[in-house]
Amino acid sequence: MKKIMGGGIVSLFSFLMVPLIFIMMISSSLSQTTSGIMENSDGEKQSFFNLYYREPILNVQNETNVLVPFGWLYGAMWYNDPDNISQDKVTDMIQYAYTCSDGCKLVTLDEYIANIKPHLFRQDVTTEELKRNIQLFDDAGKVYFGDLPKKISDYKGLEMSLPLPKEAFYIHSRYGLYDPFNTGKWEMHRGTDLTPHDGLEGHVLYSMIDGIVSSKGSNDNTGWGNWIVVQSSVHPEFSIRFAHMQAPTTLTIGQEVKMSQAIGILGNTGKSSGAHVHVEFMENGERFNAELVYRFE
Known part of the structure; x- marks a missing residue:
């Protein structure tokens, strides 16, 4: 693998x-x-x-x-x-x-x-x-x-949808310690990696929530490659980052997006060695384990 x-x-x-x-x-x-x-x-x-x-x-x-x-x-x-x-x-x-x-x-x-x-x-x-x-x-x-x-209970009650069709991906790496290259060197991973079963780039990524585009980046020094952050319209302190997209998103900062709306294409940019999307849940910019409030499986 x-x-x-x-x-x-x-x-x-x-x-x-x-x-x-x-x-x-x-x-x-x-x-x-x-x-x-x-x-x-x-x-x-x-x-x-x-x-x-x-x-x-x-x-x-x-x-x-x-x-x-x-x-x-x-x-x-x-x-x-x-x-x-x-x-x-x-x-x-x-x-x-x-x-x-x-x-x-x-x-x-x-x-x-x-x-x-x-x-x-x-x-x-x-x-x-x-x-x-x-x-x-x-x-x-x-x-x-x-x-x-x-506001963990509020986020649990927030309507969300998957960024990829359920049958199209599996969870490759969860929040916490992981060994990304199977070298025996365990590191912190502050997100959830979803990998397509076919291992290919090009899958459409969808917003998990209703909100606005609060920030985005393109192959900067963060390691996220091409990325976008969607800020919740219901709980503005809550936002979700999607990283390693194939190309910079065409959405603009401040633009409204709806749950299940296309926001980009799954890719392999930044610090990545395979096609996947890295998903981060954040409260006021502080990352937490997404599975506390949402089950991807």
Whole structure:
């Protein structure tokens, strides 16, 4: 499978370095399960987050509007037989992190620890040790979700459509850590890469929302190649970038666009090694994981 480098790759922020280095470097003394990178059934290396944690966390978030901190689950899993991890096991751990008795909400960390401790595989772990281990990964969730949008529920309720026909693409790379060229060098990816099944450029791209063209660029120093940003007409602080288009868009800044209106052609410009569109969801310019509010699949 070809490897694609989406736009928006940046160095990890310093406040993330301690937990990330810890995650990525412990493979010499622990199993693949806790090293951060694993192989899927096809032998491809993937982030452990995408293999086991992403789907259960996002399922709960979509159903209840409660985003369970990844660090809570990962920190506790170290004492819950991590070599036998599964999505079902992660789902079981998530149930102790929130309550829906009076509207769904996250419990406190202390409550979560008290809830989950009796169910851990390792019963010899102390409450203090468990809490310290979880706190090691306090910032790790930012790698996979970015800065959480303040109006996450509003964006979930916003009418949106796909930028490509559903049958025409697959998700190649998600928000978070990825290895764009399969070199073993994992980097941050702050968008969602959609790749056509036929691997070809030339597919028409469509706006996902009603809005206006707020900015655009053409093979500048951003790495996005030819790109365009559509700002929502309903929530002006919300916008979507589409990058790596085949040619500069013919739309002008300030021009109104409607959902499902053509905005450009899928291409391979900028820092890219294959035909795809890199989609970024932003709130006031701060990128966040699009799958918090929209499911492309």
